Amino acid sequence: MTRKQRRLTMIGGSLAVLAVAAGLVLNAMRDSIVFFSTPTMAAEKQIPTGKRFRLGGLVQPGSLVKGDNLAVNFSIADGSAALPVAYKGILPDLFREGQGVIAEGALDASGVFKADTVLAKHDETYMPKDVADALKKQGHWKDDYAKQGTTAAQAQGTIQGTTK
Amino acid sequence: MIAEAGHYALVLALALALIQSTVPIAGARWGDHALMNVARSTALAQLLFVGASFTALTMLHVVSDFSVVNVFENSHSAKPLLYKITGVWGNHEGSMLLWVLILALFGGLVAAFGNNLPLSLRAHVLAVQGWIAGAFYLFILVTSNPFQRIASPPIEGRDLNPVLQDIGLAVHPPMLYLGYVGFSISFSFAVAALIEGRIDAAWARWVRPWTLMAWIFLTLGIAMGSYWAYYELGWGGWWFWDPVENASLMPWLAGTALLHSAVVMEKRNALKVWTILLSILTFSLSLLGTFLVRSGVLTSVHAFATDPARGVFILLILCLFIGGSLSLYAWRASTLKQGGLFAPISREGALVLNNLFLTSACATVFIGTLYPLALEVLTGDKISVGAPFFNLTFGPLFVPLLLAVPFGPLLAWKRGDLFGAAQRLTAAGVVGLVAIAVLFAWTHGGATLAPLAIGLAVFVIAGAITDLAERIGLFRVPFTSAIARARGLPRATWGTVFAHAGMGVALIGIVCETTWNSEYIGTMKPNDVATVAGYQLKLDEITQRQGPNFREMIAQFTVRDGETLQVMTPSKRNFTTRGSSTTEAALLTRGASQLYISLGDTNADGAIAVRIYHKPLVLLIWWGPVLMAFGGLLSLSDRRLRVGAPKPAKAARALQPAE
Numbered sequence: 137m138t139r140k141q142r143r144l145t146m147i148g149g150s151l152a153v154l155a156v157a158a159g160l161v162l163n164a165m166r167d168s169i170v171f172f173s174t175p176t177m178a179a180e181k182q183i184p185t186g187k188r189f190r191l192g193g194l195v196q197p198g199s200l201v202k203g204d205n206l207a208v209n210f211s212i213a214d215g216s217a218a219l220p221v222a223y224k225g226i227l228p229d230l231f232r233e234g235q236g237v238i239a240e241g242a243l244d245a246s247g248v249f250k251a252d253t254v255l256a257k258h259d260e261t262y263m264p265k266d267v268a269d270a271l272k273k274q275g276h277w278k279d280d281y282a283k284q285g286t287t288a289a290q291a292q293g294t295i296q297g298t299t300k
Numbered sequence: 301m302i303a304e305a306g307h308y309a310l311v312l313a314l315a316l317a318l319i320q321s322t323v324p325i326a327g328a329r330w331g332d333h334a335l336m337n338v339a340r341s342t343a344l345a346q347l348l349f350v351g352a353s354f355t356a357l358t359m360l361h362v363v364s365d366f367s368v369v370n371v372f373e374n375s376h377s378a379k380p381l382l383y384k385i386t387g388v389w390g391n392h393e394g395s396m397l398l399w400v401l402i403l404a405l406f407g408g409l410v411a412a413f414g415n416n417l418p419l420s421l422r423a424h425v426l427a428v429q430g431w432i433a434g435a436f437y438l439f440i441l442v443t444s445n446p447f448q449r450i451a452s453p454p455i456e457g458r459d460l461n462p463v464l465q466d467i468g469l470a471v472h473p474p475m476l477y478l479g480y481v482g483f484s485i486s487f488s489f490a491v492a493a494l495i496e497g498r499i500d501a502a503w504a505r506w507v508r509p510w511t512l513m514a515w516i517f518l519t520l521g522i523a524m525g526s527y528w529a530y531y532e533l534g535w536g537g538w539w540f541w542d543p544v545e546n547a548s549l550m551p552w553l554a555g556t557a558l559l560h561s562a563v564v565m566e567k568r569n570a571l572k573v574w575t576i577l578l579s580i581l582t583f584s585l586s587l588l589g590t591f592l593v594r595s596g597v598l599t600s601v602h603a604f605a606t607d608p609a610r611g612v613f614i615l616l617i618l619c620l621f622i623g624g625s626l627s628l629y630a631w632r633a634s635t636l637k638q639g640g641l642f643a644p645i646s647r648e649g650a651l652v653l654n655n656l657f658l659t660s661a662c663a664t665v666f667i668g669t670l671y672p673l674a675l676e677v678l679t680g681d682k683i684s685v686g687a688p689f690f691n692l693t694f695g696p697l698f699v700p701l702l703l704a705v706p707f708g709p710l711l712a713w714k715r716g717d718l719f720g721a722a723q724r725l726t727a728a729g730v731v732g733l734v735a736i737a738v739l740f741a742w743t744h745g746g747a748t749l750a751p752l753a754i755g756l757a758v759f760v761i762a763g764a765i766t767d768l769a770e771r772i773g774l775f776r777v778p779f780t781s782a783i784a785r786a787r788g789l790p791r792a793t794w795g796t797v798f799a800h801a802g803m804g805v806a807l808i809g810i811v812c813e814t815t816w817n818s819e820y821i822g823t824m825k826p827n828d829v830a831t832v833a834g835y836q837l838k839l840d841e842i843t844q845r846q847g848p849n850f851r852e853m854i855a856q857f858t859v860r861d862g863e864t865l866q867v868m869t870p871s872k873r874n875f876t877t878r879g880s881s882t883t884e885a886a887l888l889t890r891g892a893s894q895l896y897i898s899l900g901d902t903n904a905d906g907a908i909a910v911r912i913y914h915k916p917l918v919l920l921i922w923w924g925p926v927l928m929a930f931g932g933l934l935s936l937s938d939r940r941l942r943v944g945a946p947k948p949a950k951a952a953r954a955l956q957p958a959e
Contacts, residue, residue, distance in 0.1 A: 145644045150656055157660040160693040161667055168688030171681065190684055205822060206900075206909055225821060226900035226909045229534075229872075229881045240684075 170240065175217040178243075185243050191219060191251075192238040200233050212239065212249070221249045228256040303368050306356025307447040310397075313349040313404070314437035316342045320407075321430030324423035325495075336419050339426035340411040346433065347408035354388075354401045357446050361388050367453035370394060370446045376459035376877055378849040386470040387460040392594065392610075393446035395473060399590070400436045402474070402481045406510075407433065410485060417506060424492030425485070432484055435617045443610045459849065459877035468528030472521060476548055479518025480586040483555060485510040487583030490576045491625055494632040504566035504575065509936055511562060511579075515555045516932040522548050523925035534883030534898040536913045538813070538921060541690045546669040547589030553662035554582040557655045564648050568713060570640030571652070573633050578655070580629060584622040585662070591618050597673060646716040650708035657701035664693040702756055702807070705800055706763020710770065728766045732759030750815040753807065760804035764797045795935030799928045806924020809892070812917040819914075823907040833914035835895060836860040837868075842908060850875045852884075855899055855908060859888060870897040892919040 172190045173183065183189060196218050199211035206225055210233075211218045221239055231237060231254065239251035320342035327335025357370070361384050366372040374391045375384060389398040407429040414422045440446070489507045493499040525548070530538040539545065558578040564571045591597075595611030642648040668685045675681050706728060710721040736755035743751065769775070771793060772785040818833045829838045840856040854871040858864060870886035888895040893916045900909025 139641065142641070142644060146652065149644070149653070153656045153660055157664055157693070157697060160696055161664050164668075164689045164692035165671075168686070168692060170684045170686065172684065190682075202903065226535075226911055229883060 172238075174214040175212055175219040176214055178219060179217050183243060185245055188240065188242045190238050190240045191221070191249055192236070193218075194236055195231070195233045197233040212237065219249050220247075221251050223251040223254055225252075225254075227254060231256045302356050302359055303365070303447040303449060306353045306360070307445065309349045309353040309356065310437065310441060310447075313346050313353065313400075314434060314441065316346040316349065317430045317434040317437055319430075320346065321427050321434055324427045324430075328420040328423045333419060336423035339423045339430075343404075343407040343411035343426050343429065346430075347404040350397075350401045350404040354397055357394060357397060358385060358388050360447075361385065364457065366455070366457050367449055368446075369448040369450055372450060372454055372457045374460050375457040376849055377456060379459065379465070380848055382467070382470065383460060383465045387464070389473050390460050390464040390469055393440070393444045395477075396436070396440050396444055396594065397446055398474065399477055399481060400433060400440065402477045403429070403433050403436065403484060406482060406485050410510075420496065421489075421492055421503075421506075424495050425488045428488035428491045429484065432488075432621065435620070439610075439613050439617060443613050456877075459875065462850065462873065462875040462878065462880055462882045463532060465882075466528065466532055468524065468532060472524045472528055475517050475521030475524055477521075479514050479516075479521050479555075480548070480551060480589060482510065482514025482517060483551060483579075483583045483586050485514070486558065486579040487625070490579035491628060493576060493636075494625075494628050497632055497635045499572050499576065499636050501566050501569045504562045507579070508559070508562045508566060511555065511558055512932055512936050515552070515559055516929045516936070518548065518552050518555060519925050519929045519932065522552060523922050523929075527922050530918075531885050531887060531896075532882070534885050535911065536817075536819075536885075536896050536898070536915065538918075541668070541685075541687045543669050544593055546665050547592045550662050550665055550669075551582055551585040551589060553658050553665070554578060554585050557658040557662075558582050560651045560654050560658075564640075564651050568640040568642065568648055570638070570642060570648060572636050572638065574655070576633065576636070577629060578659075580622075580625045584618075584625070585666075587618050587621060591615060592669070642713070643715040645711065645718050647708065647711045647713045649716070650704060650711050653704055654701065654708065657697055657704075661694055661697045661701075664697065665690065668693065699756065702760050702803065705760050705803065706766065709767045709796055709800075724770055725763055725766055728759055728762035731762040732756065747815045750811050753811045757804040757807035757811070760807070761801045764801040764804070767800075768793075768797045790938055792935045792938040795931040795933075795938070798931030798934060800931075802924045802927030802929075802931060804924075805920050805927055806922075809917050809920025809922075809924060813915050813921060816916045817913060820910075820912040822910060823903060824910045825905075825907045830910070830912055832895070832912045833916075834861060835865075835914065837895075837897070837912060839908075839910070840867075842902075842906075847873065849877065853899070853902075855897075855910075857886070857897060859895065868895070868897055870899050872899045889919065892917045892923070894918050 170188050170190055172192060173181065174193050175191065178189070178191065191212055193212040193214040196211040196213040199209075199213075199218075199220075201209045203209065208223045208225075208227060209220065210223075211220050213219075221241075223239065223241075228237075235256065238255045239249065240253040240255075241249055241251035244250050320339055323342075324336050324339035327333070327338065360368050360371050361375055362381065364371065364375055364377045364384070366375075370391065370393050374387050374394075379387065387394075389395040407426060410417075410422065410425060410429070414425075417425070486507050489503065489510070493503055522545075525545070526538045529540070530536065558575065561571050561575045561578055565575045591611075591614045595614050597611060640648070668689050672683050672685050675683060706725055707718070707721050710724055711718070732755045735758040736751045739751035739754055768786075768789075771789060772782045774782045777785070820830045820832045822830070824830060824839045826839055826841050829836050831837075836859070838858045838860070840858055842853060842855050845852045845854055850873040852871050852873045854869050857868045857870070859866050859868055866888055868886040868888050871884045872881055873884060874881040883898045883900075885896055885898040893914070896911075896913040896915060898911045900911065902908050
């Protein structure tokens with residue numbers, strides 16, 4: 137093989153691998169990306185049944201109902217709208233009413249959000265970033281959240297609860 | 301006083317870094333040996349002062365001096381001594397101080413043991429180290445001073461986040477930083493080579509041990525972090541494709557590619573320009589990782605900081621170093637002469653293929669990690685890219701890479717014989733196929749992919765053993781002389797065998813854990829029995845206990861498998877100071893498999909939510925990386941690479957000091 141042919145083989149091989157990688161990325165982008173939404177946004181956008189997304193907001197006080205065999209029902213609210221959530225499994229350590237959470241799952245036919253993952257931050261003063269931003273945008277942001285946010289500026293760990 | 305002394309030492313270290321980053325370069329330009337030697341003394345003095353500064357912060361934490369903000373926010377007088385010490389780097393300021401300490405440590409090592417380096421190369425390398433160190437000292441002093449005092453000192457501290465009060469934290473960050481920051485050495489060597497406009501095989505020989513060392517620490521650090529997440533976060537996951545984990549995986553992938561391309565450069569004097577680029581990219585990815593973790597752009601398991609001023613500062617450092625080094629590369633790379641021709645089917649070709657797949661895999665992780673951030677900045681849409689994305693992109697790229705792994709070491713340099721290599725791998729291939737067939741028969745058409753993946757892993761392990769057997773002539777020569785040959789093999793060859801086999805071992809663990817994991821999630825009352833994977837777990841009792849800075853609820857389980865095996869005691873700890881709790885999982889190891897229990901909430905009627913997993917061969921996930929790191933260690937101890945080992949005169953002639 138001449139030097140030129142060798143070089144062409146190398147470049148051709150590299151391009152082939154890169155093309156495969158790009159194809160894989162684009163394919164995965166189409167199928168496996170999950171959007172974030174608050175209850176208000178979810179109501180506006182009319183998210184179709186069965187489409188996976190992440191729902192963020194505060195756990196509405198008084199909405200938490202524990203059923204048999206680890207079934208849990210609660211509502212996620214953002215001040216102007218609320219969405220009922222059903223989850224089966226163990227909740228994260230510091231999940232409680234009035235605290236910011238993110239749930240991942242999809243809406244079912246009756247409009248209940250079936251979550252298979254619930255995330256809460258491992259700090260009582262913490263609020264998930266997405267939730268805080270969304271609340272700020274809607275004007276429900278209270279200054280004491282921000283103050284707590286900065287004093288809790290370090291060392292927060294996510295605890296996840298999930299069922300497969 | 302201690303705080304002020306520590307602060308002052310840090311300022312002095314900055315001053316030394318500034319001298320180190322300018323004077324030696326001027327010396328190299330003018331050919332002044334005295335000025336070039338300044339690099340050595342400043343690097344050592346810098347290490348001394350950062351060391352003093354770090355010691356000061358550690359002392360403040362140990363004596364619980366709450367007049368210092370950092371100690372007040374992250375410590376508590378009742379915290380055990382071990383966690384008082386590890387708490388030093390369990391927060392933003394302290395961990396940055398550890399970062400620069402390790403950077404200075406590596407600079408000091410080059411200064412102390414780099415006597416065989418040409419003087420001007422050493423001067424340039426240390427000067428580049430000085431630039432990096434200077435930038436990060438400024439960052440610490442301007443935006444995150446760990447020695448800040450409080451006007452009216454409180455009596456008690458806020459305590460460290462309970463999740464971080466664990467032995468895993470003692471080991472994981474320093475390991476990871478040794479890896480991250482260790483790549484700064486190959487970066488400095490690359491930039492120095494570009495400045496000097498000269499590079500050859502001897503350069504690769506100097507760079508390789510440093511890269512290897514960084515790679516070993518990074519491998520162990522990532523494995524440690526994964527095991528820590530597995531037992532501390534309480535839901536049995538060991539890899540979450542969390543941006544922070546990706547931030548450490550990217551330099552690892554690029555660093556692995558760098559290790560392999562440096563081999564080509566050392567042995568065959570080829571791929572020079574590519575190796576330089578990889579050195580720059582690897583450390584750039586380490587810097588990117590530091591940015592992602594330290595700036596608070598992500599809020600995830602490890603994100604400690606949420607201060608935008610810091611983010612902007614690190615972003616500036618990032619742009620300066622990555623942009624600067626890549627511009628220098630674009631400007632000077634053409635002056636580096638190419639050498640060493642080779643056919644596509646050859647050892648070099650195989651290593652190029654390895655590089656190609658590793659960097660492509662790294663690129664997909666990069667896109668998956670940064671695309672959500674970019675999209676949020678550009679359109680405001682918030683998305684999350686999770687495990688499905690990475691499984692669909694990263695997985696398919698690793699399959700051809702692993703298939704090719706056994707072929708590489710069997711091909712000759714320059715021009716290889718693919719057919720011959722395939723012939724010698726027949727046995728390994730057969731072993732892999734048998735493994736697939738046996739698993740299919742055993743699982744009765746359960747998961748299809750799992751037996752195939754395990755077959756691939758077996759092929760990789762058998763391929764590594766084939767390589768070894770071929771080299772020592774096992775079965776071809778008498779057994780005793782085969783043993784003698786095995787003793788005579790270079791340790792680097794043994795290193796390759798262990799590292800490649802480690803990859804296969806880890807893959808087996810990953811596949812078994814994800815496919816045949818069985819779990820029980822439910823509520824249990826005392827004397828209830830749960831059955832998981834043939835084990836009977838009886839909840840005996842639930843007790844309360846007072847720890848040093850927490851209250852603990854302990855559940856006691858008796859595990860039976862026919863006869864009584866053992867008692868497992870998972871618990872839930874409630875830390876009063878922060879009002880938060882952690883789940884302490886209980887693990888029972890049987891061979892390489894584990895039983896895993898973690899607790900949830902207690903119900904009003906006294907029942908407790910319980911999660912029980914049986915994870916078959918889960919430990920292989922971490923034994924694999926340990927094997928890989930061991931292989932790296934063997935290779936590092938190879939006589940050829942040992943720092944200070946006598947080198948052929950040729951190398952010395954090839955790279956004379958610039959006069």
